Amino acid sequence: MLEPIEVSAEELQHLVSERALKGETVLLNMGPQHPSTHGVLRLLVELDGERVVNVVPDIGFLHTGIEKNMEAKRYWQAEVMTDRMDYLNPIGNNLAYCLAVEALTGLQVPPRAQAIRVILAELQRISSHLVWLGTHLLDLGATSLFLYTFREREFILDIFEMVSGARMMTTYIRPGGLWRDVPEGFEEAVRGFIKLFPKRLKQYEALVTKNPIYRDRTRHIGVLSKEDAMRWGVTGPMLRASGVAYDTRKARPYCGYEQYDFEIPTQESGDVYARYLVRVAEMRQSLRIIEQALDNLPDGAVQSDDRRYMPPPREEIGVSMESLIHHFKFWTEGFSPPKGSAYAAVESPRGTLAVFIESDGTPRPYRVHVRAPSFANLQALPVMAKGAMVADLIAIVGSVDIVLGDVDR
């Protein structure tokens, strides 16, 4: 049978207050398989009656050693693993990884591929926010919205399936461009979605925004001040709900985001309700970006023609001996970026997602590190939860929008 792991009390004493040692407060274990922790997160909660004195998050239950595994794979194989980190944002993970590889190799991405990347990344943002909205409301006891948001998410996943053949683990964005051009019918499908979605979004808002129960449970709950949000490295909608108008897409543009006209929604109050308002407003802005990108979708290639890092086109292989050799060598040996390191950041639905790659000049990355937005955001949980009621803790954890695959990697 399993042997208990021995951890001495002295090692963990500094995590709880003096009162807990005297037995005046209660230590409660929440998770790792509690439905409202959105995955496998364990919280050690110190309670004084119903008041939360302190929360100590315990993570690592979903650690799969992705960073270590990537060091053993070639650059194009390692990309497949990025899909599995933040499973609500695989397109965004691919994008961050590809941008880092492109910075290392100096690959130039054609404008058509840039625009399609933007469309897909924004669709992914909407689908991730829909999952968040449904599950967050589910935590608070509102079951019906969950069914609606998942119905709309299905439209987006169908578009992903159409372009890549997979609903979630797409690996569609590749270093130097895309896997292949979008199929016929892509534009109609996306236009159908952006025509339908604003109406649905209005329906959600009618259900939630002025709902007195929702407002009572979320306003002035889990307040994170502007200063705390910045000090703790919180990013994304949580930072914007605390009044900092920072968005990686505006501040450090990539994929041509500087051409698009969109706003950064912010709120001042920094509570759970503000985070809801920011995310809903963000979905509207994403629709605006998609519409602009579709209207100005350029024609042309979707892959770079830099043959040092790209495979030869399929039609050349049958007629050119050199291309056949190149094709064989590319898919067996891989490509070798020059020595050096690169760091590329994108705005994921949860905040700044960045990939750091160090190359030693071989076809395998020497070190890959992912700056996961949920990791930093979860770190601020004790700051928000101190003094809250234990029932509010559920609302606060939900409002962080953590994905444990992203936290643990």
Place this chain on the structure above:
Amino acid sequence: MSEERVSTVAMALARRFGGEVTQDNNQTVLRLPLEHLLAAVTALRDEFGFQVAEDITAVDYWQRREPRFDLVYQFFSYENAGLLTVRVAANEDEPVPSITAVFPGANWYEREVYDLFGITFTGHPDLRRIIMPADWEGHPLRKDYPLGYEEPQFTFNFDEIQAKKVRGRR
């Protein structure tokens, strides 16, 4: 913040603390001696307006270089969107000063580096393993740690694998 502005900040710090500035693809890298890390980081926050340590990680150059590790810090300034990369080299058993007193957000990142690389941070308020289990042996992201696999434990081989695990621990 333009690239030039970040370079100016990096140059000023390099002059003051005896560092070196290089351009590495899209990063402006300031390499500092380990003993001046804390002073330089404090100056970054107080004088140059970098509010957040966006990312902290390490690279292991086992059998390639001495000192063995490089710590890679990414500092970010919200006001002018400047990103500065700071690198310090550390030996295997050399403790690194913790920057949590300056940037509280560095807390979990330093724990992660401690957990996966075995680099200790002095002055860290809660230096425990964060991702691996508390009784884990070794530091997985070191280059001398092999990429292994774990045999899945089912009911039919539960005791057999458990016996191996217990033996391994002792």
